[in-house]
Amino acid sequence: MWIYYKNKENFDRLIENFQADWHDNIHILSDFDRTLTYHFVDGKKRPSIVSVLRSEWYLWEQYSKKAYELFDTYHPIEIDPNISIEVKKEKMLEWWTKHLELKVVSKLHKDDISKVSNSWIIRLRKGVKELFWILNEKNIPLVIITANGLWVDSISSYLDYEKCNYKNIHIVWNQFEFWNDWYATGFKNAIVHVFNKDETALELFPEIHKKIENRKNVILLWDSLWDVGMIEWFEYKNLLKIWFLNDKQDELLEKYLQNYDIVITWDTDIEFFHWFNIL
16 A cells, blocks of 8 residues: 655644544545445456446346447546536536436336345455444544445445444435335436536535534545545535545556545555544
8 A cells, every 4th residue: 555645744734633623523525436445356347336237237138238338428528638527517417317217217126226235346445344433433424425326225235234334324326216115217306427426416415414514624535536626615624635546556646646635546445544543
């Protein structure tokens, strides 16, 4: 594991500020896929939760075929550094809308969500369970924002499976509607996608926002280079941005360090939290 600091003096000052204000003023905002979970397992790249549904053929054959077609159309737009964020937002909204509609047409069932969530393919980073336990013991909210499109049960069910789904964990998600609580029949109009994990997402969940609005010291945990602006809506006092650079370290490290306080490389564990002594 390698930890890179944007500015070590500023980082030490942040840690002192967090320690001075104590636990009652902290909350954590985090991504899930490849942030709380490993990017690689046994040398193989691990998929996101939603891509497990696509690749493992849990739904009818045409679902996977059409889902891959959508991926091939929109993913190049998502990762192209030459396309503006405004265009990316527009195209990602198109992609997520079409994909959610495809799940409904394919008769997504809650059992499918459970199968994906309990898949061996997904694995929490070492130290995440311990971190969750500490946060619960000290009543520090953890808000997980996900655009995976598999409803809250996809993460909640997985955390149940791992025996670490505590009451202080709150999940912001794309919301499906289910017929008789089993088959997806539609979804709420507002859609969370990879480029609006910000005020657009949390405005949809006022009950979660209420739990964190007075906790002005924020720790961000993320892995995407595009999520740098996702806290701009929140009037924070101190902000610690911890980012995971799981791949292409030589190519992307300097760009990550321009935006984040700490960059963790080589898809490592999360036990470094113990060193900071702020939780």
